[in-house]
Amino acid sequence: MNMSLVAGVVIFWLAAWALNEFLVRRFSANRAVRLFVPLLFGVTLLVLWEGITRGLAVPQVLLPPPSAIWARLTDSTSILWADFQQTFLKSVLAGYAIGCISGFVVSILVDRSPFLRRGLLPIGNFVSALPIIGIAPIMVMWFGFDWPSKAAVVVAMTFFPMLVNTVAGLSATSAIEGDLMRTYAAGYWQTLFKLRLPAAAPFIFNALKINSTLALIGAIVAEFFGTPIVGMGFRISTEVGKLAIDLVWAEIAVAAVAGSAFYGLVALIERATTFWHPSIRGGGA
Numbered sequence: 416m417n418m419s420l421v422a423g424v425v426i427f428w429l430a431a432w433a434l435n436e437f438l439v440r441r442f443s444a445n446r447a448v449r450l451f452v453p454l455l456f457g458v459t460l461l462v463l464w465e466g467i468t469r470g471l472a473v474p475q476v477l478l479p480p481p482s483a484i485w486a487r488l489t490d491s492t493s494i495l496w497a498d499f500q501q502t503f504l505k506s507v508l509a510g511y512a513i514g515c516i517s518g519f520v521v522s523i524l525v526d527r528s529p530f531l532r533r534g535l536l537p538i539g540n541f542v543s544a545l546p547i548i549g550i551a552p553i554m555v556m557w558f559g560f561d562w563p564s565k566a567a568v569v570v571a572m573t574f575f576p577m578l579v580n581t582v583a584g585l586s587a588t589s590a591i592e593g594d595l596m597r598t599y600a601a602g603y604w605q606t607l608f609k610l611r612l613p614a615a616a617p618f619i620f621n622a623l624k625i626n627s628t629l630a631l632i633g634a635i636v637a638e639f640f641g642t643p644i645v646g647m648g649f650r651i652s653t654e655v656g657k658l659a660i661d662l663v664w665a666e667i668a669v670a671a672v673a674g675s676a677f678y679g680l681v682a683l684i685e686r687a688t689t690f691w692h693p694s695i696r697g698g699g700a
Contacts, residue, residue, distance in 0.1 A: 417470045424466025431459040487661040502647040505562040506634040510569025518577030539575035551637040568637040573626040580622035584615025620685040627677045
C-alpha cells in the first residue's frame, strides 16, 4: 500500500472541492465557469479513483484504475467499435425511432378516442412496470438472436413513455386558448397543429430525452439473453466470466459517452425547436 499517494489524492480532492465552491459562489453567472465546474468535478473523481485503487493496491479484478481502463480502451478499439455498431447503431437507433414515432402516432389516436384513452393508458402503465429481464427472452424467441429482437425490447421500453407524455402535453392547453381557436372557426386539425402540438412540445421532448437513456439500457440488457458474438451486452457478460474487468469498464465507458451524447443531441434539438418556451428562455434544460 502507498498511503502517501492516497493522502495526496485526498488533499487534491479537497482542494478541488474548495475551488469549485469558490467559483460557484463568486462567478456562478459566468458561462465559462459553469462549464469548468463540472469538468473539474469529473477530473477530481478520476484522480481520486486512480489514487485510491493504486494506493490501496485494489485488485484489478475488483476495480481497475482509470489508467488501466483507458489503456484497454485504446488497445481494443476494433472490438469496441464493432460492439457499438451492433448495439447502438442498429438496436438502439432502430428501436428508438420505431418506439417514439409509433407512440406519438398512437397518442394522436388516443386524443381523438375517449375509449382508447380509458383502455390503453392503464395498459401503458402496466407495461412500463414490466422488468426488462422478463421481456427480453420473449423478444429473442419471437425475433431471433440478432439485433431485431433487441430493437423490439427498445420499442417496448420507449413506446409508452412517449405515449403518456404526449397525451399529457396535448391536454396542457387551457380552456381559454381552446375557446379562442374555436372563435376563429379552427377545426380539430388546425387546433392540433397550431396550438396543442406546440404546447405539447416540452412534454414530447421530455419523453425523447427519457427514451434516449432507456433505449441504450434496454438494448444492452437484452443482449444478455441471446445475441451474435458481438454487442455491448454480450461483451460485458462474457468478459465478466473471463475476469477481464478492464474491458467491461471500457464497454461501460463507451456506453456512458454514447448515451450522454445522444441525450445532449436531443436536448440541443429541443433548444433549437422550442426556443420560445419559458423554460428555454429562462435557461432551463
